[in-house]
Amino acid sequence: MTTPHVTSEVGPLRTVLLHRPGGELKRLTPRNNDQLLFDAIPWVDRAEQEHDAFAAVLREQGVEVLLLDELLSEALRDPRARTAALHSGVDERRLGAEVADTLCSYLSSMDEKTLTGVLVSGMTFEELPAAEGQSLVRRMHQPHDFAIDPLPNLLFTRDSSVWIDDRVAVTSLAMPARIRESALTDLVYAYHPRFAQSARAYGAHSAPVEGGDVLLLAPGVVAVGVGERTTPAGAESLARSLFADDLAHTVLAVPITQTRASMHLDTVCTMVDHDAVLMYPAIRDHLTAYVLRPAGEGIKVSGPEPFLRASAEAMELDRLRVVDTGLDPVTAEREQWEDGNNTLAVSPGTLVAYERNVETNARLEDAGIEVLRISGSELGSGRGGPRCMSSPIVRDPLY
C-alpha cells in the first residue's frame, strides 16, 4: 500500500477510486433522469458488467482498484462517521420532524453494508419503516417519491474528490442532484483508517469546484475549467488554497462553454502523455486561460491567453503536443458527446478509452498512443467516460 500522491495526469497509475454502479441506477426513470443528470435509462446489469470490465483492465495494468462502497462501509464502523452519514442523508426539511426521527432510528439499526446501500441508492416513501400514528408527510407523498435521493452519478468518482500532491480536496459539487456525493466521499477520507493520515486541500470551501474540471497538467501546474459546474469563485478559491499550501505555482482558469456537452474541462481535453493532450478540434484554437500566480498574500491574474500557449509556458515545455483528432466536424461532435475526449491515462502514452469512439481512438494510435478499449454503451448514458469514472489516489511521479 503506497501513500496517496498525485502530481500529474499521466504518471503510472497505482491506486484509483471507482464506484461500481448498482441499485442507484435502478431508480432512474424517464420522469427523473433529467434531474438526475442521465441522458437515458441504463440497462443496469450491463452497466455493471461494463464497469467490472473497466476495473479488470485497470487491474491488468497493475492498478489497485478501490471501490467507494466498500470504503464507505468500512468507514461507517466509526460511530462518528455514522452520525455524519445520518445527518447528510436525512433531510428534515423534506421529511418533517416525525418521519426524519423514525428514519434516523431505522438507519441507526442497520449494519454498515445495508446503510451504505441506502445512502447510495436512496429510499422511497414506500420503503420507509412502518410507524404508529398519522403522518401528513407520509400520506401526501407518492409511494415512489424519494425520502432519500439516490446518487446515480456517484459512478463519476472524479468529480467529488481530487488528490493534488499528497492532499485530497473533497470538492463542492454544483448540481443539487450531486451535492450529497461530497458528503459520502468526505466520510471515506475523514474516517476510513487507510486515509487517517491524509491532509486536506481546499478545506471547507463552498464555491463550486468539480474534479472533472481539474487537470494536473504538470507538478505545480493546475488547469481548472470554469463553466456549467466550477464557478469563477470556485476556481479562485481553489487557486488561493493551492498557493497557500504550496501545491501549485500556476493555476490556469479556463472558460468552457456552459453546455451539457462540455460540462467539465475533461469532456473536451485530457492529457495523454506528459507533453500531449487530446482535444476536441472545435475548441482547440479558441480555448483560453487566465493565468493565476501567487503574489504576496494575494493572487496575480493575467491573460486570457491561448490555452495551449499558457499551458506549455507554465509546464516549461516548448509546446504542448495536441493529438489532432483530425475528424470531420460531425464525427468529432458525435465522438466528443460520447466521451471520446474523456480518456484515463494509466501511464504516459497508454490510456483507457471507450471503444465506440472509433475515429478518435484510431487517431490516438496514429500518434503512438496505446489505447485500451472498454465498452461503455450503458455506462456512457450518464455522460461520462473513463476519466470521469475514476479518481486517482496514487500515481508515480513523472520525473
Ligand SMILES: NC(=[NH2+])NCCC[C@H](N)C(=O)O
Ligand atoms: N468529469 C466528468 N466529466 N463527469 C461527468 C459527470 C456526468 C454526470 N452525469 C453529471 O452530469 O454531472
